[in-house]
Amino acid sequence: MINNTPPLTPVIVAIVLAGMTIPASTMADDCGAPATAIHQVQGSGDRSHLAGEQVTVEGILTLDSRHKGGFRGFYLQQADGDTDNNPLTSEALFIHTGHRAGQPGHRIRVRGRVKEFHSLTELTDVDYLQDCGPSRLPEPVSVELPWPDGPSSPEALENMRVRILQPLTVIDSYHLARYGELTLAAAPQPVPTEVLPPGPEAYRLEQQQQQQRLVLDDNHGVRHPVPVPWPAPALSMANTVRTGDTVSGLEGVLDFRFGAWRLQPAVTPEFHSTHPRPTVPSRDPDVTLRVITLNLENYFNGDGRGGDFPTARGAATVAQFQRQTRRLVAALSAPDPDVIAVAEVENDGDGEHSAVASLARALGPEWRHVRGGESAGNDAIRTALLYRRDRVATVGAPSRLTSSVFARQGRPPLAQILRPLDRPQGVRIIVPHLKSKACRGAIGPDRDQQDGQGCFSHSRERAARALVDWARSFSDTSTVAGTLITGDLNSYAREAPVDVLREAGFRSLIHRFYPCSADHCPQTTFRYKGRKGSLDYALASDTLVPRVVHAQAWAINAEEPAALDYRQRTTASEPWRASDHNPLIIDFAL
The missing domain is CATH 2.40.50 (OB fold (Dihydrolipoamide Acetyltransferase, E2P))
Incomplete structure (x- = not known):
C-alpha cells in the first residue's frame, strides 16, 4: 500500500507494509539521516556481503528504467562528495521497484533488501522511497576498452555513470x-x-x-x-x-x-560509417571466367508453383520467397559472373519446379543449372552449379561424390568441367558443403574438443580427405586448366579440414590476396557471435593458381544486420543481406 504525504519539501513516498499511515520509524529515514553507503553494499568482490539484508541508502537517481518495457527500476549512485575513493568498490546500485517517485537528477532515499540478481547487485522489496529534491548528477567515470585488469575492471563500475573515451x-x-x-x-x-x-x-x-x-x-x-x-x-x-x-x-x-x-x-x-557498403567489384578485361560462390541461406521454393509455404527451411511465405529471390538475383547478377556455385539450395531435384531451376529462371534466360541432383543425398539441402550458356559450356557429365564418408551422411559434393566458349581450356569446379559446427547428434570424436573447432571437426576432416582423393581420381587432359574446390567448408582457415586441403596442394585464393592476422583480417565471409572469419573457400590446384587474376569476398551480407533480411517487409531489390554469408568472386584468365 502506498501513502503519499506531500509536505512542502521534500516530497515523500512511504511504502507501508501494513496500515494506512506512515510509521513513526520512517522519521529516522528523512533525507540526510545516517544511511548505509552504497559502496559498502557493493563491496570489493563479485557479490555483496550484505546480500539478503535490509538497508537504507541515499544517492542520486542517474537513469530511470520504470517506463513501459523498461527494467522496472532505476539506477542510484552515491553523490560525488560521499564516495570512498576506493577504486575497488562501485558507488551505484540498481533499485528494483515500480513505484514512481523520483526522477533523474534528484537525490533519493530508499530502503530495501540487497539481492544479487544474475550477478547484478540491486535493492529489491523496496518498502520506503523518498524524493529529496534536485541534486547534481555524479560525474561519469572516463574509461577505455579493452577493459584493464585490476581496480579499473568493470565490476568496480557496476551501475555507475561512465563515459567511453x-x-x-x-x-x-x-x-x-x-x-x-x-x-x-x-x-x-x-x-x-x-x-x-x-x-x-x-x-x-x-x-x-x-x-x-x-x-x-x-x-x-x-x-x-x-x-x-x-x-x-x-x-x-x-x-x-x-x-x-x-x-x-x-x-x-x-x-x-x-x-x-x-x-x-x-x-x-x-x-x-567507417565500413561502408562496398561497390560492385569491377571485372578486369583480361578475365575470361568469373566464378561466384555463395551460401544461399536456405533457398527453398515451396512446390515451385507459388504454394506449399511455409517450407521446411527458408521463406515462410511466398512473399518472403519472392523477396529472397530478388535479393539473391541482385547479389549474384551485379558482378557479372559466368558461373555460380551455391550451397544451401533445396534438395528437390533438377526438374522444372525445383529450387535451383527457379533460381536459374530468376537470373535470366541465358542461365542454366548443372543437372547433378539425382544423387544429391538425403539431406534437406545440397550444392549446385549454374552457368551462362551464352558464355560457358559444360564439358563431360557432372558427378557427385557418393562414396566414403558421403555414402551415408553429409551432402555429396558436385563436380563439373566448365569451359568459356571462346577458350580451349576449362576448369573442373567441385562444390562441397561440409557438416556444420552445431553439436546436435555429436558423439565420440565429433564432440566439441574445446580446441576452437566446435563439433563435428572429425567428420569434416574425414570429408576433406575424401575430397582430396576424389579430386585426384579425375583424369585431366590439356583441356582442363586445373581444379577449383569452392564452397562452404564450415571450417576456419587454421582448422584441420583446411589444413588437409592445403597440404594436398590446394591454395586458398582469398587468403592469398588478403592474408589474415589477429590484428588485420580484411576479407572474410561469415560472422558468428561477434567474431569474423571465413567458412567459404575458393581453393585452387597448383596448376590453376597461375591462371588466377584475382579473388575477393564481397562484403554485402555478413556485415549487415539480420534485421534487414528478406523476412522483413521491404520491397528493396538490392544485394544487401541477401544471405548470411558473403559471396566470393574468383577471376581467371584461361
Whole structure:
C-alpha cells in the first residue's frame, strides 16, 4: 500500500507494509539521516556481503528504467562528495521497484533488501522511497576498452555513470532487432581458429575476446522493439549499421545483465560509417571466367508453383520467397559472373519446379543449372552449379561424390568441367558443403574438443580427405586448366579440414590476396557471435593458381544486420543481406 504525504519539501513516498499511515520509524529515514553507503553494499568482490539484508541508502537517481518495457527500476549512485575513493568498490546500485517517485537528477532515499540478481547487485522489496529534491548528477567515470585488469575492471563500475573515451567498433548486430542491442569492442575480433591453430591458445583467445566487449543496450527489456533503436532514429535499409562501423559519444550507466556488460545510454551515441557498403567489384578485361560462390541461406521454393509455404527451411511465405529471390538475383547478377556455385539450395531435384531451376529462371534466360541432383543425398539441402550458356559450356557429365564418408551422411559434393566458349581450356569446379559446427547428434570424436573447432571437426576432416582423393581420381587432359574446390567448408582457415586441403596442394585464393592476422583480417565471409572469419573457400590446384587474376569476398551480407533480411517487409531489390554469408568472386584468365 502506498501513502503519499506531500509536505512542502521534500516530497515523500512511504511504502507501508501494513496500515494506512506512515510509521513513526520512517522519521529516522528523512533525507540526510545516517544511511548505509552504497559502496559498502557493493563491496570489493563479485557479490555483496550484505546480500539478503535490509538497508537504507541515499544517492542520486542517474537513469530511470520504470517506463513501459523498461527494467522496472532505476539506477542510484552515491553523490560525488560521499564516495570512498576506493577504486575497488562501485558507488551505484540498481533499485528494483515500480513505484514512481523520483526522477533523474534528484537525490533519493530508499530502503530495501540487497539481492544479487544474475550477478547484478540491486535493492529489491523496496518498502520506503523518498524524493529529496534536485541534486547534481555524479560525474561519469572516463574509461577505455579493452577493459584493464585490476581496480579499473568493470565490476568496480557496476551501475555507475561512465563515459567511453574512444570510438568503439560494432562487432555484432545479431540481437539488434530482437532486443535492441549492438555488441561493441575496441577493435574487430577474428575467430581464433582463423588466425591460430586449434588448441589451448585459440580457446584462451576466445575467452579473452568475450570479456573485452560492451553491449550498447536501449534501456528496455522487451523483445522486438519498434522501432529498432540503432542507429537513431531507427534502423532501415537506408539507415543501417554494419559490423566494422564505429560508435562514439558513448555515455550512460554501465550495467550487467544476461552475462554481459552493457551501456544503458544517457545520451544518443553517434554512428560513423567507417565500413561502408562496398561497390560492385569491377571485372578486369583480361578475365575470361568469373566464378561466384555463395551460401544461399536456405533457398527453398515451396512446390515451385507459388504454394506449399511455409517450407521446411527458408521463406515462410511466398512473399518472403519472392523477396529472397530478388535479393539473391541482385547479389549474384551485379558482378557479372559466368558461373555460380551455391550451397544451401533445396534438395528437390533438377526438374522444372525445383529450387535451383527457379533460381536459374530468376537470373535470366541465358542461365542454366548443372543437372547433378539425382544423387544429391538425403539431406534437406545440397550444392549446385549454374552457368551462362551464352558464355560457358559444360564439358563431360557432372558427378557427385557418393562414396566414403558421403555414402551415408553429409551432402555429396558436385563436380563439373566448365569451359568459356571462346577458350580451349576449362576448369573442373567441385562444390562441397561440409557438416556444420552445431553439436546436435555429436558423439565420440565429433564432440566439441574445446580446441576452437566446435563439433563435428572429425567428420569434416574425414570429408576433406575424401575430397582430396576424389579430386585426384579425375583424369585431366590439356583441356582442363586445373581444379577449383569452392564452397562452404564450415571450417576456419587454421582448422584441420583446411589444413588437409592445403597440404594436398590446394591454395586458398582469398587468403592469398588478403592474408589474415589477429590484428588485420580484411576479407572474410561469415560472422558468428561477434567474431569474423571465413567458412567459404575458393581453393585452387597448383596448376590453376597461375591462371588466377584475382579473388575477393564481397562484403554485402555478413556485415549487415539480420534485421534487414528478406523476412522483413521491404520491397528493396538490392544485394544487401541477401544471405548470411558473403559471396566470393574468383577471376581467371584461361
